[in-house]
Amino acid sequence: MTGLKGQRILLGVSGGIAAYKAAELVRRLRDAGAEVRVVMTAAALHFVGSTTFQALSGHPVRSSLWDEAAEAAMGHIELARWATRVLVAPASANTLARLAQGRANDLLSTLCLATEAPLLVAPAMNRVMWAHPATQANVATLQARGVEILGPASGDQACGEVGAGRLLEPGQIVAAVEASLLPPRLSGRRLLVSAGPTFEDIDPVRFIGNRSSGKMGFAVADAARRMGAEVTLVAGPVSLPTPPGVTRVDVRRAAQMREAVLAALPGMDAYIGAAAVADYAPAETLPQKLKKSGDSLAITLVRTADILADVAAHAARPRLVVGFAAETQDLEAYARDKLHRKGLDLIAANDVSRAGHGFEGDDNALSVFWRDGRHDIAHGPKTRVARELLQLLADRLEAME
Template sequence: MSLRQRRILIGVTGGIAAYKICELVRRLRDLEAEVRVVMTEGATHFVTPTTFQALSGQPVRVSLWDEAGEAAMGHIELAKWAERVLIAPASADTIARLAHGFADDLLSTVVLATAAPVYIAPAMNQQMWANLAVQANVGTLRVRGVGILGPADGDQACGDIGSGRMLEPHELRDILVASFGEQPLRGRRVLVSAGPTYEDIDPVRFIGNRSSGRMGFAVAAAARDAGAEVTLVAGPVSLPTPAGVTRIDVRSARDMQEAVLKAARGSDIYIGAAAVGDYRPVDTADHKLKKTDGSPLRLELAENPDIIASLASLPDRPFLVGFAAETKELAAYAQDKMLRKGIDMIAANEVGPGRGFEVAENALQLYWRDGGAALSRMPKTELARRLVAHIAQRFLAGIGT
């Protein structure tokens, strides 16, 4: 992983998370990136320009009215110099100013003047982040092509717990590294489902499966790295949300279907990596079922909705990628599922002891209407990257780009 001679401009705004950007600058420099820092006046109350100058090895700019810096139109020079612009932490005030096109300080002026991709990493109190005004401003920036990185959930400096915590420096670094790679899905919207679904029998028992969600989460991260705006609909798993990915948590198959159908509006690609339960109890007990002197418990099961088939029936459906987990006759079952459900591509894998579920590695056999490809056993993170590359290739071929 290297950023040798890549030019990254970091904009630091006023927020307690500004101290973390010291580590980010160091990490980027460790990868041999050229880093310059622009600070708002508010940011200097948390970290001094001298600190960033020492870490970056470059002068730090704060004011638009710096006579030395602006003698040669320094804000334009910075805007042209940058290959990437990252604003972190991005305060609610800065987000509002960018959304409304203000240019009365150095950072906002540079953002307006640059042709480089711009990313922001929001950081603020959870109630501020939830405010409709902030969400409207973020939506405006997203429509304009600004990359929104986070925020994450967690403890906040104010003592609150919730969404609004800035992504960690290593996560921001990894996103910047990925942004310099090939991004065939830049500007596209990808919807991923991942993990198991649980169907309640009573308040303490459920029917579920052994899916860990690792593959689906890796696919979401790989789609993000390919430049897509990613929404992840996740069943009940204990996995951290990939940085820069919007997550929707669900429990049952019907919950997942509702969330997927809603999020599919405007999506270009759907990747159904979730292990959706085929059946659910017809009736869910209101209270815990008790044992009865050795008598068997009989459950009547009803079939769950077929999520990918329901997407296939939409008039303006996304490109559909299904998954097939089989214990035998992998090719026959996977290709039958693809043709029967009217989906565009299927990723099939064998499951069983030490294979597929609850392991860090996997292998996939890909099929589409006129071909296929084999992806040998490898870590799921690398497997996901190769899978997304094939998906992007098939998707772009299908739309003639």
């Protein structure tokens, strides 16, 4: 196996019980053909000794900015320039925070600032620490800067709890590093994504809407851009920042979303309809605020256009049309019915009745269906779920060629 032949991997090991897996990771990286040098934080040395990594890597281990022998020739700059990839595994919550803040108060964080090599980090921590808004904000900051986040996985943790936060297995990390060397899988592709809710106005102050935050669709758009695609994002009324490099079109109502989607459709390779489009809208929007006038109120609603079905039947139909289905029961039956009824190629369904799945949250889980198949994407951060969904999409596009 020589998938990393000629690569120089600078492996940063931070504190946490998962540091013991980094020893196996060094061996796997070298088996794949890479040359590896290891930098450890002070906390990591409490879990695994530097002698282990020196023996496995064949190079002295660095752990301090104040190593007089190494720093006589500005050793940390030499290391930063040497690396073709910087991999931090495990990356503790503290390390993620320091990297996000741009701190340079130890050797590892200084190297990450001083290198021009791509940076990959594999988080490992307790599930509550991983889910904490501060950690998620730090991860989002790093991703916005182009840092690739590997994992984490879900499962049993050393603390006795179960959930997201486990370090990926060494083989998975090596595979991810190898994948980072390949041309982006969606390079040259054009993707159209719709995201967020639509708001259907009753009067100037009231509307009919839903709980969609847009986070899933925005994660898909961001992941697609990182995989090399040219991405247009049609967004309902949300306050999320535009992913770097993505062309954004803002809309409010279902009719406006349909118009924007169809206008952008020509030349697209795929349409991913992640938006939660209102099924009904008021028959008329009142020009003035509706005043309270009785114990009950009847509003006539009319069906909105079916954007997914219209795209699937359009003369400029992309090669792949992907829908989303937010369900609360009979997930597969309803999703497959929607798949066939609307003429879709794939449909990604989630059970929004389950806590931590779908609307408003940062995590999700999807079951993806097509005519004769199914793939389940495990519960986790929407950023990871989006990447796995797009890998499926890339598989399908490549199979068409």
